[in-house]
Amino acid sequence: MITVENLTKTFTQSNTSVAALDDVSLQVPDGSVCGVVGTSGAGKSTLARCIALLEKPDSGAIRVDGTDLVSLEGSKLRAARRRIGVVPQGDSLLRQRTAAGNVALPLESAKVPAAQRRSRVAELLDLVGLADKSSVYPDHLSGGQRQRVAVARALAAKPSVLLADEPTSALDPGTTDSVLTVLERARSELGVTVLVVTHDMAVVRRIADDVAVLEEGRVVEHGKVLDLVSEPGSRIGSTLLPETDQASTLQLDSGGHDVVAEVVLVGFAAVGALLPEASSRFGVELSILGGGLTRLGDTPVAKFRVGLSGERSESALKWMIERDAHVRRAPVSVDGVAA
Amino acid sequence: MSDVTPWSEVLELVRPATVETLYMVLMSTLVGVVGGLPLGVWLHMTSHVGLTPKPLVHRVLGAVVDVTRSIPFVVLLVVVGSLTRLLMGQAFGSSAAIVPLAIAAVPFFARLTSNALREVDSAIVEAAVTTGAGKFRIVWTVLLSEARAALVGAVGVTMLALIGYAAMAGAIAGGGLGATAILDGYNAYDDRVLYVSVVLLGILAWGMQLLTDWVTKLVDRRRAATNV
16 A cells, blocks of 8 residues: 655746646555656656655655654665665666576565575565576566566565556557556556556556546646546546547437436446437437547446437436446536537 | 897786786785775765765765766876875885775775666565665665666676776886886887887786676676567
């Protein structure tokens, strides 16, 4: 469990001070994956550097399993750093050491005996799928492989938290996938709490349970991805879910529908069956005007703009809401045009 | 013009001189590395890109290193004469020449070391910091280890510079190919001895460079740039 409490960091440069972090609080429960997203300049890197204990915040606390790590110094600080495994931004492997040598680095700092070190390194390289590359030097590995070695290194000292700072920014989509798979495996096989700082929504879509949106140094949205997507006006929702807007311009006279609504459906059962069942149960004609289906982690999620026609349209909507569909009525103007 | 010295005599003159030059260069390089490496590390660590920036210490160290480096070697040779006598019991001969040579080599190698360490990617250093590595571990396993190719190169550059300095030192303090070239060659109007000494100095320099390149290649694990 990692908690960030009221973190504030201001940089002063030639008499102008910029608040890189402004009262940032986050909570990542044990064994979950939290994505921290935001545009560049939103404070992501500063937050990552503070959590990696490379930068001291002006105020606030960073707690791993309850202990505040911000104020530590010397050997206590070094020991604390091993509780947070860091996958830094960009290439960070020692180029003069083999993959195995790189993974061993935190173990050397922790003074783990050589024999134990070797077996632990082998375990980790196996976890990231690079058991056969242990004696290869970084320059002879691909970008994705190097990043996986960096993940193995971050996990070597058995940290309870894994922090990845833009782990996929330099990678193509296929390679990104292999790195995300490894992060997910760290969570599921080692029970590590994972914090991924990224500008790439695909990362959130693939592995995040929780998400926090940073904007100008502030957290403007924070919660479970699956909760946020169904919240009206959520940035995460509008970014992760399929667009429905285009349909409205095509439906200028609402097509004679009695009701036009946006429906967000979460989970296999809802996505698969709710709309047809509503249609048949209430005898309404239901047409999909826009939107589509996507997948967040393992959960299918759909966002549709639907038009309902029939006397019992309202009841059908109400019935869907009772079954956890998130329904938002599209504002309908006086002449019946869906806005 | 004197008569041309027979080759056998030339050989007898230059053989011990070559050994003396090698001795002076290698010994002073050794002292230069032993003294210059920690000084260079210190210089780098206290700089603004180092792990423990200390602007004042850095400026003082930098000044000492660069002022020493800027003293012309011939002047240094004379200035440290009494120190040489104190340390070596004499001011002449190749052993005595090691003192000024080493004094020149230490700041020279220190500056090269600090430059080499500055080239180590800060992302790599920070990554090591996040693993909980202490300062000494970072210096040893990250900075020095990652900069190994540049450091070996720096040893080579130092050796080469010292060949030149040793020739100068030899000419004044006696000993080595420099002394042979000047005293037995130039002053004695013996062109053969002069040019043989010069060629030998060249071969020594060239050989040391080859050796340096070979060792560099041996220790460097980075991929070479593809030939275009």
